[in-house]
Amino acid sequence: MVARIDRHPPLRFRLPLRGSATGDPGWMIDSMRVFVTGGSGFVGGRLLDVLAQGGHTAVGLARSDRAAAAVAARGATAVRGDLHDAAALAAGMAGADLVVHAAAKLTGGVRETAEHHRVNVAGTRAVVDAARAAGVGQLVYVSTERVVMSRGPLVRADETLPYPDRPIGPYAATKQGGERVVREAGRVVVRPRMVWGRGDTTLLPVVVDAVRSGRLRWIGGGRQLTSTCHVDNVVEGILAAAERGRPGEVYFLTDGEPVVFREFWGALLRTQGVEPPTGTLPRGVAMALAGAAEAAWRLLRRPGEPPLDRMTVALLGDECTVEDGKARRELGYEGRTSVEAGLAGLRAAGVPGN
Secondary structure, three states, rough: OOOOOOOOOOOEOOOOOOOOOOOOOOEEEEEEEEEEEEEOOHHHHHHHHHHOOOEEEEEEEOOOOOHHHHHOOOOEEEEEEOOOOOOHHHHOOOOOOOEEEEEOOOOOOOEEEEEHHHHHHHHHHHHHHHHHOOOOOOEEEEHHHHHHHOOOEEEOOOOOOOOOOOOOOHHHHHHHHHHHHHHHHOEEEEEOOOEEOOOOOOOOHHHHHHOOOOOEEEEEEOEEEEEEEEHHHHHHHHHHHHHHHOOOOOOOOOOOOOOOOOHHHHHHHOOOOOOOOOOEEEEHHHHHHHHHHHHHHHHOOOOOOOOOHHHHHHHOOOOOOEHHHHHHHHOOOOOOOOOHHHHHHHHHHOOOOO
């Protein structure tokens, strides 16, 4: 059962005629106050950029001095505290029209830790409860397609696909828990698939490092299809969901038609001055190696994560395509930044360190 909430007058966004991946997103949005968690991260940081460029009042939760400095550098006011700091949440949300919850515990491919649950489930509940207490009209939760992935391909999935009984890894399992909290509260969820673009501090740097160290192989040849979502399109989807999203609903966000995994990542790597690898690894072999590594890490109680796990094999070797038709119909989402424009923006930014 989805709980209904008393909402403030609808937020009004005047969307741009075009998007840009080169710095100016073209957003024209009626003035508002927005509280953002995860503002020092990739998606949250880009959202703060857009809000600042639009002349809005943005407040970002920051759990460290470094995070506070990153939030301030993007033109927002930093409020020190974490997701369980009720006073910080109350101060940050005071007078807010919108809360965007983008903070999450990402790392850890095999073991679910207390920190995963604390951040992704209990932390989400704390944010939702604080927004309710502050009377915030809308809350948008940034989730992931992984909440509906199980062992095997995800092909042209839409929002009717149920949660699997066995999610692939602790991140997926606890993000699923966070989604349930948000939906039960009558708030809105967006699920961007494979977020990329300028400012990526998570996925692209890791892959670049793996290529440079000679560790990356294309699993199963890398010819499977994948959906993607440029970070500017994620921001577009978040703001469209804030304006038009229905209580308790979920919306996939993508760049449009799927692309070939190997071709897309090859193009991404070249924007960083890195030539993509040519080596491949059969999927069956990769899965067997990953299973053996996971077993060894558990039995021997080794610290950290194994060099390969089954979640990573699934993410890199299986088709993962989702449909964003619901967002386009109900939210007016367009995905204004094309893959070509996004790649051009990365090339224009140059190779980091050069």
